[in-house]
Amino acid sequence: MTHSLWRSLSTHGILILGTIFMGAPVWIAFMSSTHPADTLIRDGMQYWFGGHLLETYNEVLFVEGGVMKKVTASRMLYNSMILGVGFAVGKVIVSMSAAYAIVYFRFRLATPLFWVIFMTLLLPLEVRIVPSYGVVANLGLLDTHFGLIVPLIASATGTFYFRQYFKSVPEELLEAARLDNAGPVRFLIDILVPLSKTMIAAILIIMFVVGWNQYLWPLLMTTQEENYTIVIGIKQIYQVLSEGGELPQFQKAFALTVLATLPPVAVVLVFQNWFVKGLVESEK
């Protein structure tokens, strides 16, 4: 009895510590964002509500700010949402098609080609950012959503995951489908995609968060303030705030940070539920 009490105390202790460790910065940012600017300058970070919640968030979300005073947080959230969703959906589509071709079509060099794709993991965006920028700039796609998303959606990891998954799908399903007069496209849409639901959900979650958090690429690709994503916005607004000669509006930076974390959290919560359900109802 005492043993199990001690055990549950210690496990709960660890969990509580972990929660505090993860949650405290968010809590501080949220609380600090509800105070007026002068409190933050005078007293530092705040740990409890300061009564200016609506005021700050209203201003951040709906009043144009930034260097040119042309962008609101809601606009930046919208931009980020487009980037995150486009990035995730694009990656799923591209890597799924690539894996489909590699696994199900007998073309020469399929395996070497797969490893070539896989090796692009050694060349992250940062390494090839100058040529990538050059290509997009020459195509006149700067400051467009298309130019922001498309160069990012090729995914070696996604291709790898889908390839492994497709290889685990029993071959008889393909054969049954062939006898059922399902061509390659029908097989993909009617059978493979529904079977990969959980895989797709997992990749969507991960990729949405990765896309949402992109910093360097959107920073290069966007020159107009109204095309900023929220992650860039935090930095830019913070810069304006501290260089403007006025009182630095830290509460706004905190508010932006809180706003920037909300959508990824929401996506993880929503999809996780679905994802776990998919895993439990094992169908394959």
Place this chain on the structure above:
Amino acid sequence: MSTLTLSGVNKRYDNGAHAVRGVDMSIADGELVVFVGPSGCGKSTLLRMVAGLESITEGEVAIDGRRINEISPADRDVAMVFQNYALYPHMTVFRNMAYGLANRGMAKVEIEAKVRETAKMLRIGEFLERRPAQLSGGQRQRVAMGRAIVRSPKLFLFDEPLSNLDAKLRVQMRIEIKRLQRELGVTAIYVTHDQTEAMTLADRLAVINEGRIEQMGSPMELYSDPRTLFVASFIGSPHINLLPARFDQGQLLVGDTTLTGFADLPEGVPLMLGIRPEHLSLSADGTFEMSIDLVEQLGADSMIYGAVSAFSGEEPIELCFRAGEATRHVPGERLKLDFQTDRAMVFRQDNGERLI
């Protein structure tokens, strides 16, 4: 309502493996032919070539006299039941059965009617809205059959469909498959490695070994008149008793026991004497003496296994003797046995050819 003809069919894989070697066969309308053989003998490959899932290296496959080598699996109008059923896991039973029809552009109303009718015939009508994961093995088996039947194909292909079921269910489904195939009158090929299944289902049986058809005929023909040592030893349960023998100076010798009643056999070639368990009989002055190792009481039958020590010089040979109902023999006992000379078979050991 179709016939199937295979002529000179060969399958060579890129790695040089020669899986199917020169198969000729013709299957009559409404006939159920079973391909039976040990695993890896090429029987499944042959079936898959008929289905169009494997390419045909050489030779011709024709349905109703029309060459189908180059025709895609879907257009061959054949339906296949797979060993692991290969049901689409995310579709309901209804959609599993309807999928092939919908892909062929059949009208919705018609699909609905056909699926319901087939489901009723297979007694899976109440499961139509369930998914495969919610069904038992036997029910999944029925759905797999339903998916094949609903299309009214020219040819049914069964690839070891019962091997994932337990013994009791297997016997039930075996009977059901036979009944359905008769009722529907559809030509069918059934692949199995289980010789009991093969014997009970087949109109005709093709014993396949190393990519070749060893012999093809009715189950009883193969049992009582096997053309090769392989067929004799593969068909029959319990197995045929095989005794190494040689022919010397006009007499057949097993060890140093001389057996009478055999003539005109080649000398100096290792031979094999084959005697079915039921062709042995008790006899006071029998040729062999067997000491009983094991008695299997099967109710209507009993099998007595024992070592025959009559042939000196070599290791004792295990024999099986079918003793009929209710024997009182016990292990350790010695029995004198004789065999029906006219039912015994003699094979060459080197190429398996049957001589007598």
